[in-house]
Amino acid sequence: MTRIFFALLLTMLAAGAHAHKASDSFLYWDAANPDAPGRLDIALVDLARVMPLDSNGDGELSWGELDSQQSDVTAYLASQVKLMANEAACPVRWRLAGLTQHSDGNYLAMEFRPSCPGSVTLPAQIQYDLFFDEDPLHRALVMTRVDGNERLTVLSPDQRSLNFADTPSAWETAREFVWEGMVHLWIGYDHMLFLLALVLPAALRRQDGRWVVEDKISVAVKDVALIVTAFTVAHSITLVIATLGVVNLPIAWVETFIALSIVAAAINIVWPFLGQRRYLIGFGFGLIHGFGFASVLSGFMANASSRLVALASFNIGVELAQLAIVVVVVPLIFLLRRQWLYQRVVLPAGVAAIVLTGMFWVWERAPLASI
Amino acid sequence: MMTRTMKVLLMIFSASSKGGRGVCPGFFPLILTALLFPVTGLTASLGPDISVPSRDTLILKLSDDAIAASPSPATTEGLSAQALAQQVRVHIERSRATGSPRPLGLAQGLLDQVPEQRWTPEVYLMRATLRQRLHRFDEAEADLSRVLQAEPNNAQAWLTRYSIALVRGDIATASRACNELAEVMASLLAESCTQEVASLGEQPEAAFRRLRQAVDKAPSASAVEHDYALVTLADMASRLNLPSAGDYWQQSLLSDPGDLYRRARYADWLLSNNQPDKALQITQGYEEIDTLAVLRAIALKRLDDPKQQALSEILDERFAEARWRGEFLHEWEYARYLLDVQNDSEGALEMARANWETQRAYPDRELLIRAAQAAGDQQVLQDLGIDNREAQPL
Known part of the structure; x- marks a missing residue:
């Protein structure tokens, strides 16, 4: 536990109690199951910061309000999260799947289905830029299933892409x-x-x-x-x-x-x-x-x-x-x-x-x- | 390669047994069922359950501090150094007030958007504070050196250096910083740090008495300085195991109920002085703050309250996510949770030692001692210069 002080400010700041985690997204991808969509859970708090979600301006966000802005949300995500195959971005269908909870509150669960062009069957890489510009401490916590084993990785501003599997030559x-x-x-x-x-x-x-x-x-x-x-x-x-x-x-x-x-x-x-x-x-x-x-x-x-x-x-x-x-x-x-x-x-x-x-x-x- | 071969065999077995009849399914399908049983579990989707709420369900309050008043990136164009420092300070203050690390990330984002050529010592001081909050003490020190080189009389920078040194258990540096602070401004503030350093030496009781007297003799000192002295007295009294420590903590909490540090320290004092019911009271409604949630879970456990199960589940999930993220700022909290809620002394010791790597203040030391005692690790106790028999439980 630490405490810090701004002794010369008007209010003294003594801190040291930690709350829940910083900003995280959760990304799930089952590499072995081409039929299953990928999933991205993003904190509503984070999304609300980058997009004006409160359409009626009452200071509260309802599910209906969010749902009616589905296309804006998916367009934003599509620009920030890309699935790549052979160094080309695969077209991705994003869908608002619903609401889910992680340890610090409500998250929006998004489903994505990439359809990669050409003879390639599955995307080999994900490129993730979401929220990094506003919040360099943001992380994407990624769970991939490879050969039946769940593998955990973390994406950060210094490591923005992840290869799902070592693509064989x-x-x-x-x-x-x-x-x-x-x-x-x-x-x-x-x-x-x-x-x-x-x-x-x-x-x-x-x-x-x-x-x-x-x-x-x-x-x-x-x-x-x-x-x-x-x-x-x-x-x-x-x-x-x-x-x-x-x-x-x-x-x-x-x-x-x-x-x-x-x-x-x-x-x-x-x-x-x-x-x-x-x-x-x-x-x-x-x-x-x-x-x-x-x-x-x-x-x-x-x-x-x-x-x-x-x-x-x-x-x-x-x-x-x-x-x-x-x-x-x-x-x-x-x-x-x-x-x-x-x-x-x-x-x-x-x-x-x-x-x-x-x-x-x-x-x-x-x-x-x-x- | 082994896995690949297994897969080939499985494929072939499955190809040769498709449509097997229920009556006599043959041998391969039996093996196959056994082998594939764990595989069928794989079709389960990853991640927690998803629900689709009704349209009018409230899913987020946008008035929350975490969202409100966060400057948009557009406003950083042409942002003056002074305004930048001010905005970063707002974020750090919000993080301190809410206990959420999220605003710290936004503060970092702001700093990244303004080139360093435009920074002033004030901005570096803010970054030092930010880095301190993120436990990046060496980086914070580097920024402070820069500030103090440009402004040797910057009291705030000396105080920040003092705080960091104290947390790291670097008494010599803390003492030097405190002396510099006293040079810059002879005040109750300087007296507080002087006596705090002294209390870590040979005569802690005398140091405590001197600071108490200094507080009484300085009625004209600012409220901020008084408050600082009060928290320092509470800290010192806790270390000395004085019965008045509780009063000092209570008093300091009353003077700033929104401060999470003193709330946590008071709750901890209550727990170690066998008052879990009071600890429960002051942690109520603070379950989102890990430190307070862990102390609350300990209180619930001591009281054998049925609510402990639900809180433990929440904490388990939080710590699992924090471990996944990797940058662990919660080592003290997690160690405490393992030790006092989960009775996992080995795990607690491991975490307490990891915490000790960066933080060596009084609560960090107490926790390490208790974890080492519980795990029976004499080496750790010896390294701390503790005779197992005389160690005091927190």
Whole structure:
């Protein structure tokens, strides 16, 4: 406790008791949740100092008075608080959300929704100049949620901007999304099983009720290359259109259909009801698989600095993973194709396993729980 | 990287289990539910609740001092140094009267808008006072040096230097400043500081007696000087544990009921003299002032009053916001709260030590001793030259 004196003034000033805090605003931003608006709480006392809010001049501010000046308030805030992406300000929609309380009284709660231009998904930085000119002791207390953790920071006249997250460079984004594409294909067994079901007949196929062994590896490789290319082209098309939001399918049905495609492709090995031109099957079902990839990708997109880099990299990752599978599987089945054990046990058992797994997934995923 | 991989796995599990039926949801959905459970909490919005009041709800009184009479930036164009000093003084005075630090920020804003080339010693003196209020003592000292270089007879500057030195426990500097003040103006004011410094030495009782006599012998001294002497006597009497300390505090509060410092010191004296009900009375209606709110919370706790819960919640929020802001001016208050309301002696000691870094006046020392005793920290007590057995509880 301190006391101070203006002994030579007419009144003596002895002070030392501290009241509540100085001027603070509260800014909340959930970086991981692009759908949630940001929020800025500003003390009514501070706002009243910079704007003539008391329209009827009765010395009291009512909610109605404030609400009717919403456009002035939002225009002022928009000029003082900016959300930036790639060094350009994003257009922001401000909304008067209501009244809230902090430890020193009433605050106006404002919601803001930035819509950043171009391929960028989210603002990377906030620039805050509110009240600093009038009151250099003003602070913005910022709470951001990054990776589920709440992070507290303070903005001041010396530190007027905050990076919400360290924006990854295009190269970092590319590396990250290539890896995620690969991981997804390998651990998301459904795409892998479907691909396997299409590739297996390249060395040993069922034709006219009997097993036919492929003699030439060049033919087998060409066959596989065609299938993989068709599958890739198809799922790339739908991945792109779904990610860009052109078409959106209900994910439960997409997942169910992917499971069905596995069953169909596996049955087609022993009973080629879809025909021998498996690249067409790969293309047709590949379209659906693309929507599946898109739903996974959208989960990571919030962190991406650029959608296009992320999208392309993710796709490249998926292709690389496919290639790796082909490189391992094709030589293996080509070597084993004449073995009795492979023809009579491994292949039929494998097919049965794939069919059963696919059917189990169909049952599990079909959105018919309420029926 | 670990988190990233976890997220990838979660995504994939969730992709492969969408639409799982309730009867036999499978293994992955179970894991997923367990893993995602904390994640679902994340959708909760940040910040305290928002309400939309009815249109005629009064949400702010604009006549409040905090808003009224604050000069708009436009008026600083061509502002004379004298007018600038005057406006800064108005803000500092408002901050002192309301206990709110907000006007201090506005004072700083005003100062920033007028280039320093135009400043006079008076303006630097105001900035020194502002910095003193913000506990930026070194910066305040620098301004005072500037003022005293230009105006060696500026009594106000010597007095401000004296106050800062006293708060910092720098008795030598305080003594020098007081001597300079006495040179400039031999008065009751100079006598007050002389005896206050003396009371920190070998014979505090004698110093107290001398000041009391000086007050009696100076009926013609100004009211301001009398008032100053009265507060100094109250301070000295508290340090000496004289029973008359209460009377001095009461008297000084009566002479200026709006002064928050003496109200707080009186409330504190009442608490340490087992009169929490009286402390409650004089802190009523002052819950917005942290110092008084903390003392009130202590009184409520001593009286086992059910209202203590609500006040503690308010104080918790205030201190949390102050910690978030980082520039903590409330270390004494927070330490006191932790020690006497929350019974957190370790936390209190930490805060009391932080407070001791910048402020070393009597209440700061008393609090540090009590926190160290409660936490059983002999080292702190030794450093203060205290034998644990003879230390007096406040």
